[in-house]
Amino acid sequence: MQARTRRQKEVFDYIKQYIEEYGSEPSYQMIARHFGVSSKAGIARHIKALETQGLIKRRRENGSFWLDLGQDELISKVICEIEWLDVPKIEVFVEDWENAPLFVPRFLLGYQEPERLRAFRVPDDAMREKHICEGDVALIEKRSYARDGSIVVALIENKRIAFNQFFRAGAYVELHSANEVYETIKLPANKIEILGVYRGLLRPLA
Secondary structure, three states, rough: OOOOOHHHHHHHHHHHHHHHHOOOOOOOOHHHHHHHOHHHHHHHHHHHHHHHHHOEEEEEOOOEEEEEOOHHHHHHHHHEEEOOOOOOOOOOOOOOHOOOEEEEEEHOOOOOOHHEEEEOOOOOOHHHHHHHOOOOEEEEEEOOOOOOOOOEEEOOOOOOEEEEEEEEEOOEEEEEOOOOOOEEEEEEHHHHEEEEEEEEEEEEOO
């Protein structure tokens, strides 16, 4: 099955919300107006793609159009979608599956809402002694602050990503590794931006 794009997800969510609020389906023109586009043809392509994925059903009756949401409600209660954390991909090999939405069992999230979480491919073995290895998929709570000792995804000097343990040291921030091969990163606090805090781990089968 072809992966759903972000715009297709936005179109699907809008249709679902509209039906829940008004009890009827929005027209292609209404959907286009909502997203600020002039062409209904583009919306039609998104609808067709969603139909191919089994999320929407189209049917004709008496010359009229309906959009029937075909999503299995039971599945939606136990499976949720996690978007990928938006980070620079400089000199990092990205596999095809990292460009597709990540679906995980909802029970793995505990009390966390899926909208607050992002998936992040661990770039190296800096946290190996914490049993987090290169290639693992970390579940990250998207936020801009952290407590001392938290494992974070940090943007360093607006150009590279680190996945380390966070500590404040006066006007500086220290990013500690859990692997003696990697050195501690120490920079002024304004040179480091926290993108999120580590909450859980998924490990692809070897």
